[in-house]
Amino acid sequence: MNALADLGAVAAAAGLMAGGYAYAANWPTSQIFGRTLIAGPNDTGSTHAVALTYDDGPSPRNTPALLDLLAEHNVTATFFLIGEHVRKHPELARRVAAAGHVIGNHTSMHPNLAKKNKARVREELTRCQQTIEDTIGVKPVLFRPPYGARTRSVLRTARVLGLTPVMWNVTAHDWDPIGVPAILSRIDKGMAYNRSRGKASNILLHDASHLDGAEPASRADTITVTRTLLQRPALRFTTPLEWLGT
Ligand SMILES: [Zn+2]
Numbered sequence: 001m002n003a004l005a006d007l008g009a010v011a012a013a014a015g016l017m018a019g020g021y022a023y024a025a026n027w028p029t030s031q032i033f034g035r036t037l038i039a040g041p042n043d044t045g046s047t048h049a050v051a052l053t054y055d056d057g058p059s060p061r062n063t064p065a066l067l068d069l070l071a072e073h074n075v076t077a078t079f080f081l082i083g084e085h086v087r088k089h090p091e092l093a094r095r096v097a098a099a100g101h102v103i104g105n106h107t108s109m110h111p112n113l114a115k116k117n118k119a120r121v122r123e124e125l126t127r128c129q130q131t132i133e134d135t136i137g138v139k140p141v142l143f144r145p146p147y148g149a150r151t152r153s154v155l156r157t158a159r160v161l162g163l164t165p166v167m168w169n170v171t172a173h174d175w176d177p178i179g180v181p182a183i184l185s186r187i188d189k190g191m192a193y194n195r196s197r198g199k200a201s202n203i204l205l206h207d208a209s210h211l212d213g214a215e216p217a218s219r220a221d222t223i224t225v226t227r228t229l230l231q232r233p234a235l236r237f238t239t240p241l242e243w244l245g246t
Pocket residue numbers: 055056106110146147210
């Protein structure tokens with residue numbers, strides 16, 4: 001273990017003792033809890049490479065409009081689907097895949113995996129994987145932990161199942177009722193920071209809520225923000241698959 005890793009372990013231990021566990025576990029770019037894929041290098045030209053990633057879907061309230069919008073701009077995005085929502089909306093899940101988007105595993109029931117035992121973690125990942133394979137006919141290779149909550153054990157289990165854990169480096173907070181300008185401001189700040197460090201941006205967005213029941217949450221702001229981003233000529237849209245191995 002090198003000095004930096006030691007420092008990380010000390011910081012993690014201090015965080016645990018100080019009750020900072022949730023922060024450390026959810027800090028999206030932290031590698032303290034194991035290696036995750038975040039983003040590759042930025043483009044060498046004037047464009048900024050951006051992955052639009054949507055969690056918690058599919059949602060009959062939002063996903064169709066989002067798919068139409070992405071299709072208008074011929075952009076491929078990434079959807080981390082919840083198994084339970086795929087089981088409820090199989091046709092919609094198939095539509096997401098048929099449009100050419102990358103399908104990722106976001107667990108079967110969206111628990112905080114850092115608080116579950118190994119058997120439950122494995123069940124959450126395999127059940128979501130099976131649902132997606134049976135319903136959509138694709139086998140995901142990417143996995144995003146709910147709430148970004150992870151441990152070394154969770155990440156190891158994912159890798160054993162052939163899944164690369166994917167975090168993000170721009171938190172849009174589009175699940176908070178903060179409005180379009182505030183969401184865009186967060187995204188712009190995040191992208192500027194990543195660009196200044198020669199990094200691409202991996203933006204966390206939501207086309208659904210993990211709490212969706214009979215009355216699915218509206219993600220109208222997410223769709224408006226997406227439309228704004230798609231109209232920016234300086235952005236090049238990609239997916240985390242491009243960054244595998246970087
Ligand atoms: Zn989620």
